[in-house]
Amino acid sequence: MDLLKGFISYTKQEQLFTTDQQILLAVSGGVDSVVMAHLFKEAGFRFTIAHCNFQLRGEESERDAAFVTALADKLGVMLHTVRFDTAVYADSNRVSIQVAARELRYGWLENIRRQSGSAFIATAHHMQDNVETVLMNLCKGTGIAGLHGILPKQGHIIRPLLFTQKEQLLAYATEYSTGFAEDSSNITVKYTRNFFRHKVIPVMQEIYPAVTANIAGSIDRFREAEELYEEALQRHKKRLVEQKGNTIMIPVLKLQKTRPLHTVAWEIFKDYGCSSAQLPQVLELLNSGSGKLVETASHRIIRDRQWLLIIPVEVQDAAVIVIEKERTFVPVTNGQLKIREAERTPATVIPTSSNIACLDKQEIHYPLVLRKWRQGDYFYPLGMRKKKKLSRFFIDQKLSLPQKEKVWVLESGKRIVWIAGMRIDDRFRITDNTTRMLVLEWEEK
Amino acid sequence: MDLLKGFISYTKQEQLFTTDQQILLAVSGGVDSVVMAHLFKEAGFRFTIAHCNFQLRGEESERDAAFVTALADKLGVMLHTVRFDTAVYADSNRVSIQVAARELRYGWLENIRRQSGSAFIATAHHMQDNVETVLMNLCKGTGIAGLHGILPKQGHIIRPLLFTQKEQLLAYATEYSTGFAEDSSNITVKYTRNFFRHKVIPVMQEIYPAVTANIAGSIDRFREAEELYEEALQRHKKRLVEQKGNTIMIPVLKLQKTRPLHTVAWEIFKDYGCSSAQLPQVLELLNSGSGKLVETASHRIIRDRQWLLIIPVEVQDAAVIVIEKERTFVPVTNGQLKIREAERTPATVIPTSSNIACLDKQEIHYPLVLRKWRQGDYFYPLGMRKKKKLSRFFIDQKLSLPQKEKVWVLESGKRIVWIAGMRIDDRFRITDNTTRMLVLEWEEK
Structure with missing residues (x-):
């Protein structure tokens, strides 16, 4: 009994x-x-x-x-x-x-x-x-x-x-x-x-x-x-993890100071495809410069100034990438975009490389959007006062179909500002009135 | 290498x-x-x-x-x-x-x-x-x-x-x-x-x-x-444990709602001499009435209305026991004191047992102090207008030495209000003006 x-x-x-x-x-x-x-x-x-x-x-x-x-x-x-x-x-x-x-x-x-x-x-x-x-x-x-x-x-x-x-x-x-x-x-x-x-x-x-x-x-x-462990862990997650659209943002300084670092980091990053073998690489990002990244099974974990950004891989190429003001670095499958601001003085020399775009900061409004080009897209090629269809522009540039498929465009408020690595839009060009520039750099992989 | x-x-x-x-x-x-x-x-x-x-x-x-x-x-x-x-x-x-x-x-x-x-x-x-x-x-x-x-x-x-x-x-x-x-x-x-x-x-x-x-x-x-466990645990301890003099006070309702209950309770009570075998008894105090207690190796854990009180055993008899307004129950080695308030109406019958003292609440000031009597103590025995040394009083009462050693006195603001189980002080007696009483009950073990 x-x-x-x-x-x-x-x-x-x-x-x-x-x-x-x-x-x-x-x-x-x-x-x-x-x-x-x-x-x-x-x-x-x-x-x-x-x-x-x-x-x-x-x-x-x-x-x-x-x-x-x-x-x-x-x-x-x-x-x-x-x-x-x-x-x-x-x-x-x-x-x-x-x-x-x-x-x-x-x-x-x-x-x-x-x-x-x-x-x-x-x-x-x-x-x-x-x-x-x-x-x-x-x-x-x-x-x-x-x-x-x-x-x-x-x-x-x-x-x-x-x-x-x-x-x-x-x-x-x-x-x-x-x-x-x-x-x-x-x-x-x-x-x-x-x-x-x-x-x-x-x-x-x-x-x-x-x-x-x-x-x-x-x-x-x-x-x-384990219940107490979970309780403390949730508190750390809440403190460290911030979601903006489909991007997770983690402040580097706060994470660096977190104890116990390995366990808290592991419990955060494993939800984003990070394996235990990758964790040390992710933790190295805490001491690296902007632009370094770790690719997990499902996400990219990117060091971007004072942030670690976690971005789903599939989102990057399929949909649009929303770029908030804080970001300086956007990796995609076939390359990466770097973003910074700069003063424009009389002494400023505008680079001629088509991989670098210098735009009038005053005309740009965040968030920016990086996406693949679409049928129907048009822009005002630098030096022209009227709009041109991208499909037409690509013909002029003699792009092959595979080349066209790789093209990224950057938008500000629904207006294309740059065909990445090719031509900027005339409406955003540097003028005599420009005092501050947005400098974009495209590196193809 | x-x-x-x-x-x-x-x-x-x-x-x-x-x-x-x-x-x-x-x-x-x-x-x-x-x-x-x-x-x-x-x-x-x-x-x-x-x-x-x-x-x-x-x-x-x-x-x-x-x-x-x-x-x-x-x-x-x-x-x-x-x-x-x-x-x-x-x-x-x-x-x-x-x-x-x-x-x-x-x-x-x-x-x-x-x-x-x-x-x-x-x-x-x-x-x-x-x-x-x-x-x-x-x-x-x-x-x-x-x-x-x-x-x-x-x-x-x-x-x-x-x-x-x-x-x-x-x-x-x-x-x-x-x-x-x-x-x-x-x-x-x-x-x-x-x-x-x-x-x-x-x-x-x-x-x-x-x-x-x-x-x-x-x-x-x-x-x-374990670090995360400790972090969460310290948070619970801070939330639950309050120290007043040499007494630890834990609010019953808050502890009842705490999860995980066993572990948090164990981590608190083990510091006060509680063995793992005693923990279930301590947790039963959460559902018991005032006056129940568990004696650990070094402390008494006492249910007192909405509190669990943890009091060092050696302190109880050696030094003075400070009684805050919240307490209704004070156990000592050879007995226990119960404290409550009551209305005094014309119909109120004052008990005659010397183990119950009814005092004029208005004359009483917290905290009260319960302590063993000392040489030099005096009080105004009920019915007398002049003070009497306790040593003298005990001779009149024909107390043996072992009996005297067991005597407790209750003080309010340095004045003795009751020789527990024997005689109240005249200055605190019920008068025609008394509307509220403090009722003390002494139970000898």
Whole structure:
């Protein structure tokens, strides 16, 4: 009866469900899930049973299915069953049998959960499973999130037996003669987990007999520690991360002073495709000059004066790039644009390179927009008083189709100011009245 | 040379010391500490060497001492040595040989450090030592603090080899023919540690060959995670803990709403003698009525209306207990005082029990003080117009010495208002003008 009390108390403590909710129990027929079903019955909770026949062990699979059918009958609850061609699925999806069984199982269970109006799916993971998971994570290398182990509640899945050990489940099964199908529960258990269960933990037990309970107790503390960790982390993120359009801006000085730097930086940048191997490169940007960048799987992280900018890669070429006043550097796939301001004095020499554009700052209004040219675009080529279609201009310049596809234009308030690397617009040219210039530089890659 | 680079880079990264500081190296003669000495030499750092002869292995101990003497000579640095009667010390202090060796070693090293003007003591702990420590902590049961392992810098001790594995130290010793004394480094290594080193970790390595490096990497992340944990924790403490004199006050409602409750409560109450086994009882106070209390090793934690009060046990009887307006309940060793206010109407019946005192609220000024009576104390016994010494009063009451020692008096503004459980002061009695009463109740244990 101690197990039943512990079970009821654990469901309350973790607020797994309310007594008016119906739970769908995943029952393989193994001792863990069979005892779980009995506990739900004894506690007077509302539940139905689901059983997957993976058809991987011939006769034995059929025996298990029959056992669970009889169990549902005995407990007087509804039974959902399914037969999977697990081997076929594994084959055609090129996954292992274990992965196949897991995917089939959770996909089907979630469907049944919804159809049957159940609030949650309950699985029979117990304390040993949890301890194994955490030890495996630790040995693989992990952060604090790898220490919370199997969560009691996660989405629509609950694990109401995490509080107890295998031995107690076996003792209950014996005391109440629940019966169970030997070995049937381990279809989704991996080699590595079995290795930890049978080779690693028993050795630890030689010196710390209570190692499972000790680690399980630690896991509970780690879970709470993680909440405090998250709380502090969110505070740092809020302090450091600013969104402007599709650009994320992070102030360099503030990030430099942040402690612990690695962890906070990692938690920020990993959301933008940064791998752990790339993190040191990103942190180097804190000490580099404007224009340096790191390309992650999905973003570019760019040092731009006192900012780190995070920009989605796909946005850069597909859509328009909005350039705020603060930016001095805009990388795209086939080149990069540099932007700065300068005084215009009588001594100023205007460079003749078509890759450098000097414009009258007074005529420019932020934000600027950098985008690929489009059919219908027109501008006033330098030296001309009337507008010209870009398509026409490109013909004059004898651009090939691939060349045309690479052309970027810079806009200010819907007016093209520069065909990057080619010609500026006459309306923005330096005049005798110009005192301040916007200097643009295009570097093709 | 990779080891040397890694060593220099690690000392910088962890800011272990500055190049103008002198370091005292603890060198046993084993491969770890011998390589450490060579690395300090190669890096051009300032250092001296200290060697302890524990005289536990006869000839071998002498051989090690001779080896280290030669090493200091070869490296051209000063050597400090000492001989310990470790066995005698262990015997007379009733500690194990390992504990004896450790106590003697660190005590002596710290003395030499100060005498020699060294900034830090360096020990040769490496990555495996660290991984073993964390695994042992985990198996014993721990919180997040048990996962940071051996710290690179802690007080006056630094561990500049934590970044590297034993194999690399051995390879360096071989490559540069440093020589070393076999086995001599393990005098302070415990049975449990050796068990993890030789029995547990090798099994884990069968399935995760890089387990040591993986766990070491995780430890670095846990260390940073702990910083964030501490940051959030300090914020909660500041929000929840208020000190008034020698009393700590925690608002019940605020604590009830705090998440994660267990961890935050534990981190607060453990500083006041609360054991982990007592924590559930303390948390029950959140749902109990005024007057319930938990006695920890050093404090009483008392539920008093909307507060939990934490009061040092020794203070209660030794010194004075300052009672603020908020308090309704004051427990002491031999009894407890309850305090409440009440209206005084014509219908009010004044209880006759000497354990209840009804006083004129208007005459009372907070804070009140509860203390043991002292020689020289006097008061105006109810019904008398002149003062009387307490010593005289006790003679009239025929109190024995032990009885007198238990007497508490309550003061308001240096005036005694009540000899608890015996007689009130006439100046505070209920008069025809009294509209509000202070009702005191004394319960002797």
